[in-house]
Amino acid sequence: MSRVLHEFLVNQRWYAHKGAAITSVIFADYVHITASRGDGAIAFIDAAAAEVGPERYALPLTIAWESESDDPINRLQPNVLARVRQGPNLGALYDAMASQEFPAAIVDAISKGMTFETAHGRRLICSATDAYNEYRDVDPQNFSRLGVEQSNTSLLVDNRMVLKLYRRLQEGINPEVEIGRFLTDIAKYPNTPGLLGSVELLDAASGVTAVAILQEFVRNQGDGWTFTLEHLNRALDDLDLAPPGEDEDLPVMRDNGYAMMIEVLALRIGELHRAFTLDVDDDAFTPKAVIEG
Structure with missing residues (x-):
C-alpha cells in the first residue's frame, strides 16, 4: 500500500513537496463515515520527504465497483489509487472527494452534529454553527468542484455552500474555523462568508486538528x-x-x-x-x- 500511496501523492497538486523524493508513506489512522446521504472513509496519511519530517494528509477513500455498463478505473482518472478485488468483483479505490456520496455524507454529518471514532481511538467531530439552520433545505448531493485544485479541495454545494477539505493537516486551533465561528455565531458580522460547520479530529494527546469546513457561498465578480x-x-x-x-x-x-x-x-x-x-x-x-x- 505504501507504493500505491507514494505514486498517488506525487501526482497531486495539493501535495506540498512534489519536488522532493518521498522517503516514507504510512497509514497513521482512518475513520469510517456513515450518514444517511452516503458513506466513505478518511485515511490520515503520514508522508515524509527528503529533508522534510512527516506531514499528515487527509485522503478520503471509497470504492466504485465495475459493472457491464461502467468501467470506474477509466471513468475516475486521475483520482484512482488502485484496482481492488472482492471475490469475483473488480473495482477502483479512489479519492472519495470525486464521488457523489462522500461529500454528501460529510455535509449530512455536519448538519446532524455526528461524531465518529477512528481506528486508533481519536474522535472525528462534525458540528454545525447556528447559521446552518438557514441551509437545511440544501441538496448536499448537488455539487461541483470549484476552480483549479491547489492546497485544498473545495466543492460548491447546491450553489449555496462551499465544502473545503484540508489536505495537509496541522495540529492546533485553525484560525479559519475559530475566527469564522466567532464572526458568524458571536459577532453576527454579515460581510464575510459565514461559517456553517466544521469537521475536526480530536486527539487526547495532541489536541484538535481541522479536517474540513463548510461555509456560505458568496457570488462575486472577482477580488x-x-x-x-x-x-x-x-x-x-x-x-x-x-x-x-x-x-x-x-x-x-x-x-x-x-x-x-x-x-x-x-x-x-x-x-x-x-x-x-x-x-x-x-x-x-x-x-x-x-x-x-
Whole structure:
C-alpha cells in the first residue's frame, strides 16, 4: 500500500513537496463515515520527504465497483489509487472527494452534529454553527468542484455552500474555523462568508486538528486586487491616448465608481474591527490593551 500511496501523492497538486523524493508513506489512522446521504472513509496519511519530517494528509477513500455498463478505473482518472478485488468483483479505490456520496455524507454529518471514532481511538467531530439552520433545505448531493485544485479541495454545494477539505493537516486551533465561528455565531458580522460547520479530529494527546469546513457561498465578480489593477490600467491607457491638457476631462478621471467601492470597503473593514472589540467570555477574542515599549 505504501507504493500505491507514494505514486498517488506525487501526482497531486495539493501535495506540498512534489519536488522532493518521498522517503516514507504510512497509514497513521482512518475513520469510517456513515450518514444517511452516503458513506466513505478518511485515511490520515503520514508522508515524509527528503529533508522534510512527516506531514499528515487527509485522503478520503471509497470504492466504485465495475459493472457491464461502467468501467470506474477509466471513468475516475486521475483520482484512482488502485484496482481492488472482492471475490469475483473488480473495482477502483479512489479519492472519495470525486464521488457523489462522500461529500454528501460529510455535509449530512455536519448538519446532524455526528461524531465518529477512528481506528486508533481519536474522535472525528462534525458540528454545525447556528447559521446552518438557514441551509437545511440544501441538496448536499448537488455539487461541483470549484476552480483549479491547489492546497485544498473545495466543492460548491447546491450553489449555496462551499465544502473545503484540508489536505495537509496541522495540529492546533485553525484560525479559519475559530475566527469564522466567532464572526458568524458571536459577532453576527454579515460581510464575510459565514461559517456553517466544521469537521475536526480530536486527539487526547495532541489536541484538535481541522479536517474540513463548510461555509456560505458568496457570488462575486472577482477580488479587490484585480478590480484595482483593472481600474489603474484603464486610467493609464486613457492618459496615454489623451491630447495634452485634457487629462482632467477623461471619463476615467470623472468616474467615481472606484472611489465609491473603496469607501464601502473601508466601511466594511471598520465594521470588522469593531466586531473584534466585542466584550466576550473568550480569552482568544478579549480585546487586549496595547502598551508602548
